[in-house]
Amino acid sequence: MVDNLARKLDNAPKANIEISEAPVKWCSVSLAEMVERGKRLEASVFDVEAWQAWDLINNNKYPITSLGGVNGLTTSYTCGRFKRIWVKKSEYPIYQPSSIVDIKPTPDGYISKKTNVNIDSLRVHKGQILLTCSGTIGKTSLVSQTLDNAIFSHDLLRIDCKNPVDIGYIYTYLKSKIGSQILITNKYGAVITHIESEHLDTVPIPNAPDAIKSKINDLIIQSYALRDESNALIDQAQALLVKELNLPPISEIKVDTLDKSKSIQAFNVKLSEMAGRADASYHVPIVDAIVDILKKNAAEVTTVGDERISSDIILPGRFKRVYVEEGYGVTFFSGKNISELDPSDKRYLSFAQHDKKIKDELTIKQNMILVTCSGTIGNTVLVPKHWDNWAMTHDIIRLVPTSDLYGYLYIWLQSEYCNAIIQSYAYGSVVQHIEKEHIKSCPVPILKNQDVQKQINDLALQANEKRYQAYLLEQEALKVLDEEVIYAE
The missing domain is CATH 3.90.220.20 (DNA methylase specificity domains)
Structure with a gap:
């Protein structure tokens, strides 16, 4: 009986299973680097993607400079830690660092003017690049009209570019897969758990010609202008709804x-x-x-x-x-x-x-x-x-x-x-x-007034279309960075 069952299993048709292979992740590690990492042989010790990203940038066709430092493209700072005094409502709404990537950020709450900190030092300003530097690190945003003069907590790196044409270029680099990979790892693949201003001194970036930087910068500035316009349309629609009701x-x-x-x-x-x-x-x-x-x-x-x-x-x-x-x-x-x-x-x-x-x-x-x-x-x-x-x-x-x-x-x-x-x-x-x-x-x-209801509806759709166009512009900037800088031959 067992023999008959075995014969049936042997004669059963074999399933033809096709498995699509994902690209193999690999890197070369010298003996000296292996010893430096504690004589470890596990692949997890050496971040493959970070390794390849460093190699790609260091062999770029353009001269390499650093994001920060005396000769770098930017200066940056964070604010000192402080104990917040929360209140129900005040003239000081405060935002959490994680909200910088939201299209239309909302404040986390309100702090009292009695809070023991220079509140003006917490404000961010138009043209700054913002980078989360604690917890989830590496989230990047650009301060446009929406966030200009907003108050953020200390866990946010405020980056100022020495040359205005670098603003959109550096933002795009930090948003790119290669740039973000390099930012959050050191040369040997160990993950940085907290970013300080001095970490930017060791982050390499290709110093592309101003013509390329300008092209990327213009795309990003236009993208954020469209986001501001979309937010204004949403505010207008909300005001109409509140007024009508x-x-x-x-x-x-x-x-x-x-x-x-x-x-x-x-x-x-x-x-x-x-x-x-x-x-x-x-x-x-x-x-x-x-x-x-x-x-x-x-x-x-x-x-x-x-x-x-x-x-x-x-x-x-x-x-x-x-x-x-x-x-x-x-x-x-x-x-x-x-x-x-x-x-x-x-x-x-x-x-x-x-x-x-x-x-x-x-x-x-x-x-x-x-x-x-x-x-x-x-x-x-x-x-x-x-x-x-x-x-x-x-x-x-x-x-x-x-x-x-x-x-x-x-x-x-x-x-x-x-x-x-x-x-x-x-x-x-x-x-x-x-x-x-x-x-x-x-x-x-x-609503009683159907014309107003339709106007509110149309404003929301216009805002969503502007957000789509803003997305396309940012994707175009990332494409230009890849094709004309990072992977340029």
Whole structure:
């Protein structure tokens, strides 16, 4: 019986499995370098990509200079550590370093003027290159109109270029794969866990002709000008929405049900209004106050789930991810990068392992609205053209709006008023979550003036188009850097 089974297995047809080979990563290591690294033979000790990046730059056709130092292209500084005094509201909003890569950064909070630091020394200025230097290091941005004079914490390197034509060129170099690889490693591949100004003294950069630098600089300056314009359009759309709905600043919305005579905030909730939720955050009075204002000033208050508003709401299930090298899978990124123009930690999800899930649940399409639903709740973005057919994590709710309302719906969902409503849906003590049913029940005001509603919609779409054009310009700058500098022969 066992023999018969064995014969059947031997005669079974063999599956013809083809495996696409990823490029082999390799480098040469001298005996002296191996001894210097503690006589270690493991490949992990020698960062292959960093090694090859150093070799590529050192053999560049143009003279090599350094980013920093006396003879370098830049000067840079960080600010001393300080203890922040947080307040509810002040004239000093402060941003976290990680937000520099967001298209439209929002402050983390407000610090008091009594904070023991020279607040003006924390400000960044137009034309500076910003670089995160602690925690997640190497994130790069350029200060344009959006961030000019903004206050940041100490964990940010402020880089000033000695020659204005170098601004866009150095920014692009730091954004490039080769430049960023060299920045975060030393010559022997050991990862730098914290970047100081002096580290830039040893970072090599090809000193390309001014004509090439100028070409790259112009592309980057135009790219950031378009981002500023897109942010101005979003602000204009928000102002129209607030004016049409007669919404006061959220801090000034009166909450009649709140008993202010008590030392703690307390309010009553009817049993019929519990909706199966006993957590106080679900029943905060400001949500009802916002909805009351909407009902008074809108033609109608419906919900996201209304078929006139959205045709589908998708929340993928959890799954174990299989990542592959670039070129062997679909572009994939997480919710923490949802606010970036070009997500900084893109990975590539295997087609072979996740083909059906990618097609049915994970793929995002242009003009979808994405809402973060785990950890940080309620961050919202309108999918730009260059994200079309990319994939995103399961911790994102995908909202498919009707064809003529996606711009307007995006402006409403990312407003501070709707965000307050979305935050009330959150559940979980450590990591908070919301479900697609919560977004489905979220109120949406239909304006009395349809012309204003269309204007808001069009402004949002124009802003998204400008962001797409800004992306294309930055990609063109990276292409020029690669073809005419880094890989030039």
